[in-house]
Amino acid sequence: MPISSEQATHDRDQHTPDFATITARQQETWSEGDFHQIARLNVVMAEALCEAADLRGGERVLDVACGSGTAALVAARRYCDVTGLDYVESLIERARSRARAEAMDVDFVVGDAQELPFPDASFDAVLSVYGVQFAPNQERAARELLRVCKPGGRIALASPPPFGWSGDFFAVNAKYVPPPAGLASPLRWGTAEGLRSLLGADIASLDIQERPAYQYFRSIDHAVDVFLTHFGPAIKASAASEDGHYRNHIEDVFRRYDRGDDASAVIENTYLLSVAERA
Numbered sequence: 001m002p003i004s005s006e007q008a009t010h011d012r013d014q015h016t017p018d019f020a021t022i023t024a025r026q027q028e029t030w031s032e033g034d035f036h037q038i039a040r041l042n043v044v045m046a047e048a049l050c051e052a053a054d055l056r057g058g059e060r061v062l063d064v065a066c067g068s069g070t071a072a073l074v075a076a077r078r079y080c081d082v083t084g085l086d087y088v089e090s091l092i093e094r095a096r097s098r099a100r101a102e103a104m105d106v107d108f109v110v111g112d113a114q115e116l117p118f119p120d121a122s123f124d125a126v127l128s129v130y131g132v133q134f135a136p137n138q139e140r141a142a143r144e145l146l147r148v149c150k151p152g153g154r155i156a157l158a159s160p161p162p163f164g165w166s167g168d169f170f171a172v173n174a175k176y177v178p179p180p181a182g183l184a185s186p187l188r189w190g191t192a193e194g195l196r197s198l199l200g201a202d203i204a205s206l207d208i209q210e211r212p213a214y215q216y217f218r219s220i221d222h223a224v225d226v227f228l229t230h231f232g233p234a235i236k237a238s239a240a241s242e243d244g245h246y247r248n249h250i251e252d253v254f255r256r257y258d259r260g261d262d263a264s265a266v267i268e269n270t271y272l273l274s275v276a277e278r279a
């Protein structure tokens with residue numbers, strides 16, 4: 001029996017994820033713990049990203065989902081005019097205090113990556129390190145990156161791919177806190193096809209490289225403790241797990257990527273570094 005257009009609309013609505021509710025829930029997750037204690041692991045990626053984007057003094061730069069401001073501060077050290085945005089207020093406060101400690105003038109604002117509070121074509125470069133990739137409405141977040149970037153500007157991303165330490169870590173997390181039905185994985189941004197489909201026809205070029213980024217800890221136990229104490233998604237997954245299961249699972253992932261040759265841990269993470277030129 002053919003369905004009415006009213007019914008089709010109803011069915012479609014039933015299958016559209018509720019982005020507002022998911023965003024609010026994710027915001028709670030990222031507010032747990034203290035991501036700033038994890039952000040040190042992202043410094044290497046932030047440095048590589050600013051280098052790959054070839055940021056120049058005086059350029060206007062936006063760091064989307066900036067956390068405690070790691071990439072924003074790297075850009076500010078190059079004398080760029082920098083804005084950082086994140087929806088976790090405590091991280092934005094931390095970013096402001098980091099900028100003050102370095103006597104640098106950076107504009108940090110609280111906001112959602114899916115609804116950037118900036119006019120069209122405001123920035124010469126738009127960055128995100130393991131940040132915008134978590135926005136549930138990926139198409140909308142991608143459109144926002146493109147919208148605020150000037151024609152000829154760069155959108156530079158460090159993204160988690162569906163393999164390596166990042167892929168395995170987030171796969172374990174998803175077992176304990178299954179993603180809402182119908183939601184695309186954040187790891188989509190860490191693939192060439194995903195990036196092409198998200199940034200679409202509005203880019204003139206797309207340069208993509210796989211890069212290693214090593215994470216150094218005192219030991220595997222220490223690595224796991226750091227994540228279970230400070231990393232919101234790990235805290236959530238651990239709370240959803242029976243005694244110790246999640247910890248064992250995550251410990252296996254760290255062991256798999258430990259390249260150290262002593263009691264300390266040297267975890268090899270692979271990430272996708274991409275620079276797109278806005279058409």
Ligand SMILES: C[S@@+](CC[C@H](N)C(=O)[O-])C[C@H]1O[C@@H](n2cnc3c(N)ncnc32)[C@H](O)[C@@H]1O
Pocket residue numbers: 023026030035039042064065066067068069070071085086087088091111112113114128129130131132134135136
């Ligand atoms: C893995 S952390 C990375 C933070 C920072 N880019 C860094 O490298 O240190 C992910 C960040 O994305 C932020 N985030 C996730 N979804 C967001 C959204 N829709 N809008 C704004 N911030 C978001 C979180 O609050 C968190 O600070």
